[in-house]
Amino acid sequence: MDALSSSFLSTFPTKSPNTAPKRNPGKSLSVSCVRIEERPTTQTPSKTTRPPPQPPNQTPSSYSSPLPTKPNSPTQPTLPAVIFNLFDDFINTFVDPPLRPSVDPKHVLTSNFAPVTYELPPTECQVIQGSLPPCLDGAYIRNGPNPQYLPRGPYHLFDGDGMLHSIRISQGRAVLCSRYVKTYKYTVERDAGFPLLPNVFSSFNGLTASATRGAISAARVFSGLYNPANGIGNANTSLAFFGDRLYALGESDLPYAVRVTSDGDIETLGRKDFDGKLFMSMTAHPKIDPDTGETFAFRYGPVPPFLTYFRFDPNGTKQPDVPVFSLTSPSLLHDFAITKKYAVFADIQIGMNPIEMIGGGSPVGLDPSKVSRIGIIPKYAKDDSEMRWFEVPGFNIMHAINAWDEDDAVVMVAPNLLSAEHTLDRMELIHALVEKVRIDLKTGIVSRQPISTRNLDFGVINPAYQGKKNRFVYAAVGDPMPKISGVVKLDVSNGEHKESIVASRMYGPDCFGGEPFFVAREPENPEAEEDDGYLVSYVHDEKTGESRFLVMDAKSSEFDIVAAVKLPRRVPYGFHGLFVRERDLKKL
Numbered sequence: 001m002d003a004l005s006s007s008f009l010s011t012f013p014t015k016s017p018n019t020a021p022k023r024n025p026g027k028s029l030s031v032s033c034v035r036i037e038e039r040p041t042t043q044t045p046s047k048t049t050r051p052p053p054q055p056p057n058q059t060p061s062s063y064s065s066p067l068p069t070k071p072n073s074p075t076q077p078t079l080p081a082v083i084f085n086l087f088d089d090f091i092n093t094f095v096d097p098p099l100r101p102s103v104d105p106k107h108v109l110t111s112n113f114a115p116v117t118y119e120l121p122p123t124e125c126q127v128i129q130g131s132l133p134p135c136l137d138g139a140y141i142r143n144g145p146n147p148q149y150l151p152r153g154p155y156h157l158f159d160g161d162g163m164l165h166s167i168r169i170s171q172g173r174a175v176l177c178s179r180y181v182k183t184y185k186y187t188v189e190r191d192a193g194f195p196l197l198p199n200v201f202s203s204f205n206g207l208t209a210s211a212t213r214g215a216i217s218a219a220r221v222f223s224g225l226y227n228p229a230n231g232i233g234n235a236n237t238s239l240a241f242f243g244d245r246l247y248a249l250g251e252s253d254l255p256y257a258v259r260v261t262s263d264g265d266i267e268t269l270g271r272k273d274f275d276g277k278l279f280m281s282m283t284a285h286p287k288i289d290p291d292t293g294e295t296f297a298f299r300y301g302p303v304p305p306f307l308t309y310f311r312f313d314p315n316g317t318k319q320p321d322v323p324v325f326s327l328t329s330p331s332l333l334h335d336f337a338i339t340k341k342y343a344v345f346a347d348i349q350i351g352m353n354p355i356e357m358i359g360g361g362s363p364v365g366l367d368p369s370k371v372s373r374i375g376i377i378p379k380y381a382k383d384d385s386e387m388r389w390f391e392v393p394g395f396n397i398m399h400a401i402n403a404w405d406e407d408d409a410v411v412m413v414a415p416n417l418l419s420a421e422h423t424l425d426r427m428e429l430i431h432a433l434v435e436k437v438r439i440d441l442k443t444g445i446v447s448r449q450p451i452s453t454r455n456l457d458f459g460v461i462n463p464a465y466q467g468k469k470n471r472f473v474y475a476a477v478g479d480p481m482p483k484i485s486g487v488v489k490l491d492v493s494n495g496e497h498k499e500s501i502v503a504s505r506m507y508g509p510d511c512f513g514g515e516p517f518f519v520a521r522e523p524e525n526p527e528a529e530e531d532d533g534y535l536v537s538y539v540h541d542e543k544t545g546e547s548r549f550l551v552m553d554a555k556s557s558e559f560d561i562v563a564a565v566k567l568p569r570r571v572p573y574g575f576h577g578l579f580v581r582e583r584d585l586k587k588l
């Protein structure tokens with residue numbers, strides 16, 4: 001599970017950050033924050049070849065908010081800043097109610113969920129098993145939360161600053177680099193020396209604490225310490241490559257353009273508003289049509305229109321918004337799907353929870369009286385007049401895996417969250433059951449078929465089949481979520497009475513991975529089989545503290561390991577990743 005509904009909150013007044021120390025028995029105040037230091041780039045081994053970095057093609061002026069260039073040296077805090085930080089300490093020490101496990105940093109940041117304590121410059125890795133196949137020529141980059149400051153107050157798994165972990169592979173050699181996405185929030189807080197904004201998913205922690213945090217955040221904004229117009233997002237969720245640009249994404253903000261340099265380093269280029277055409281936020285799960293090169297996306301929020309659909313042409317130029325007014329209440333819309341003809345949205349039971357929020361509770365909650373729906377709109381619609389909604393009771397998804405057109409029907413494959421009410425607070429209680437839902441557009445009949453009874457999420461496919469009928473899905477095994485103990489391959493063409501899992505690999509005792517990603521062995525070969533390629537993922541051994549990059553044969557029944565790369569430092573558990581081929585890296 002990853003960052004979900006921060007779009008809901010992007011239009012709300014800011015609240016105070018979680019800078020103060022966790023409450024202690026003596027109720028005494030202490031320092032307001034502990035920063036995770038960026039170690040100087042002295043770790044780059046001399047054997048790592050580092051040709052001169054390529055200049056980016058895009059000038060900083062094309063971004064909506066050029067990032068501060070001030071070096072990593074916090075300025076002396078002003079008197080107002082000192083006073084605000086003291087208030088933060090007071091709230092966290094005396095006002096906060098006892099922290100629930102889901103927002104208690106001592107619980108959330110355990111084991112390999114703990115942040116790494118400094119950025120890692122490009123560092124050569126050791127291939128310890130097998131060899132890296134030639135088609136893995138490029139970079140696998142995975143996004144995830146890594147809080148810049150160790151939280152002293154409430155903290156949720158989805159709250160951390162985005163950090164990219166890139167393994168650049170060329171001619172069988174691998175170089176790992178871990179860098180923060182240099183968002184406006186990250187940069188301003190880094191230069192200030194302390195957090196300025198609240199943690200979105202954990203700040204609603206009791207009425208009094210929420211109200212006082214809100215007041216302090218407003219004071220920070222009015223005193224000029226933070227300008228929310230430049231964005232509040234962490235860019236910690238995913239990555240996407242479109243219009244010859246690579247973006248780090250989080251759904252509460254605009255995309256951040258990033259690049260991987262020729263020596264494997266990661267640079268943040270800036271926050272991208274697409275010539276002023278993209279407002280406020282964009283999903284972290286845009287969909288790229290592999291045939292046309294177009295990108296389809298949306299944003300959602302707490303005020304009408306609750307959903308706005310849009311697309312980018314193959315050059316990455318944003319096309320006009322399509323507000324969807326037929327969605328009449330704010331729903332949590334983390335992901336969607338496309339077919340060749342349609343865009344497919346799920347209006348789930350999880351939405352805004354204003355009553356709870358007023359009481360300082362979670363802003364996101366499940367409405368058991370609501371009937372989930374699937375909405376289907378022509379992909380090139382100019383307005384929502386042709387959008388149709390179909391009731392699909394109990395269908396609550398965070399992620400879609402794929403969808404396609406089939407005769408007069410639309411078919412969607414997605415993990416349906418059983419006990420979705422635990423999405424934010426008790427993630428370990430969620431069971432995600434992959435379903436195939438068929439919507440007959442002529443009759444309106446919806447039929448549903450469970451694909452597997454296993455607890456599966458983070459499902460991916462061969463990207464060449466996005467929006468087209470496909471057979472194979474690769475999904476992470478929740479054990480329980482958010483921990484991932486293995487990966488399975490599903491044959492979604494199998495009928496109800498045949499086992500759909502056709503391949504699997506469990507990572508072993510104390511070993512946990514993340515979302516898999518499929519890399520085709522021959523991406524240019526139209527005759528290649530759908531599953532002819534490799535699955536890649538980072539896997540961590542909690543006993544030894546060692547992380548590895550695994551390359552697995554996607555055609556084999558046990559996901560045979562083709563190559564294992566020992567990483568020079570652990571890679572914390574995270575969210576979504578992407579493999580970018582060398583030819584595309586050169587465009588950045």
Ligand SMILES: [Fe+2]
Binds near residue numbers: 002003285334399
């Ligand atoms: Fe996601």
